[in-house]
Amino acid sequence: MTHTNDPAPARLRAQFAAALGEGQQSEWLAAFAEVPREHYVPRFYQQDEQGRWREVSSGDPGYLETVYSDTALTTQLDEHGVPTSSSSEPRLMLTMLDALDAKPGHRLYELGLGTGYNAALAASHLGGDNVVSVDVDPGLVHLARSRLAKGAYHPFTFTGDGAEGYPARAPYDRIIATVGLRSLPPALLAQTREGSVIVAPIGFGVAKVVVGSDGEASGRFLPVPAFFMPRRTASHGPDFAGLEAQAGTAAAVQATDVLNRLKFPLSLALPGYHSCSWQDESGKVTGVGLWTEDGSTATAHVSGKARQIGPQRLWDKVEELASVFPGGTPAREDFGLTITPGRQRVWYREPEGPSWSLPTE
Ligand SMILES: C[S@@+](CC[C@H](N)C(=O)[O-])C[C@H]1O[C@@H](n2cnc3c(N)ncnc32)[C@H](O)[C@@H]1O
Incomplete structure (x- = not known):
């Protein structure tokens, strides 16, 4: 961990947590006030008006102020300049963590370790032994793991396709995805128990479902928009x-x-x-x-x-x-999701309303 006598990070972090908490109560605010985001994001990329990326690192002017603002920070780009990892917008992170209804002692699985910041927040609230987090990118896991090792929060991390879960530590009481999904991976559902809560970006929204008996789960979308980078899989370009x-x-x-x-x-x-x-x-x-x-x-x-x-x-x-939808924009929270073994269906207003089947991967 970067230990300095500089009081600025602590002051900015306290202001940041207070701003996130304005107008709302959340048990997670203490974690945001405690976990140093700068430790997990020592550098990020910012795009200028011409779309060119430039690196901003700790020590650069404005670095700390940006780290302690409600901004998503791009932390990795591919060879075409497309972002492949980021630390998400803190307010959206708080909304998603809150939606988990997680209590200390609950076992949480996170799909999308990235910088390790969200996993560190989760570990500070639930205990490191109760948090498992995965990333598909071995380089990112290596970096996050070394930063986590030097910090105060120690979730379990591994490299792999997060859609497969980690059966050795299942069942999970809570699952969070911080990467965009097309549907809930069946292998993850199989690693939950009755009453488990899953919060995951599906399409450009965030679904929250509660697992019932017989592998079924249902719930609604949160009102917030969310544009997470998609889970990485092989793909074709346009024809x-x-x-x-x-x-x-x-x-x-x-x-x-x-x-x-x-x-x-x-x-x-x-x-x-x-x-x-x-x-x-x-x-x-x-x-x-x-x-x-x-x-x-x-x-x-x-x-x-x-x-x-x-x-x-x-x-x-x-x-x-x-x-x-011949006119207007329907509200996200009017959409729900019902999962039965073999089928995932998104519906509008009520389960019997207009509906769309999601691909089960
Ligand atoms: C928005 S970032 C996650 C942010 C992270 N929670 C944090 O606090 O920094 C999304 C991450 O998902 C990872 N990812 C993409 N596809 C994945 C997959 N199939 N399995 C696991 N991780 C994946 C990316 O490498 C990227 O690091």
Whole structure:
């Protein structure tokens, strides 16, 4: 741990925890007031207005103030400059930890160790022996582990695909994912018990479900938006070249309207979708593209022509969704999730309402 006589980190941390706690009671605020975020995030990357990344490290002007602000800190980039790990926004971390309803002594499994900061917060509240955290990236696990070893909180960490869980320490009373999922991995559900609580980003929201008997679980989405980096798996890129040969059909809805207004339901109807847009010289959007990692691709032009290719008819799904929500943006907390062995279903307003099946991985 970086031991200095500088009182600034402690003062900033106290202000940070007080700001997070404004207007709310949470048993987790003590952990935020105690665990030094700077110890787990000694450097991060910030993007300038031109989109260029620059590294900010401890000692740089503004470093500590940013660490103790409600900001997600990107900590790793791939060779294309795409973030592959970050310390999430503290307020969202607090909301998700709170939603766990975890009590000291509960055993917690975290999918997405990253910097180790969330695992350290969890260990400070629940006890290090009760926290298991995994990352798929061995380099990140190595870094987090060495920082955790030098600090005061000692969760158990390992390298692997977090979707598989860690049966040797199961059953878990609580599970938290800090990486975007398309559905709840069945292997994790199998490592819970009746009454276990799972809080996980699914699509662009955070689902909270309680495990019942016979491997079933159900609950609702939290009201907060959440855009976590996706769980890493093998994937295909978009097939825009393949679309060229498609004649196309007349689009019944405005693509830009649906993509903006129905971002969250679309992330449930098309789990793991990616999107892009094209602009003309004046900056006006002329078309949008959508694809999923099975190679399915669709485009829609502002002129009203839509094209689609691949195993899933992505544009048809966009139009179906627009017919369920013809106007306005539905609230996240009006969506729920019911899990039975073999099927995971997201529904709107009530379990019998409009629903979408999530892919069970
Ligand atoms: C937003 S970061 C997690 C933040 C972390 N909880 C913290 O406090 O710093 C998401 C992490 O999930 C990891 N990840 C991605 N796919 C994964 C997988 N299949 N299994 C485990 N971890 C994964 C990434 O390497 C990344 O470090």
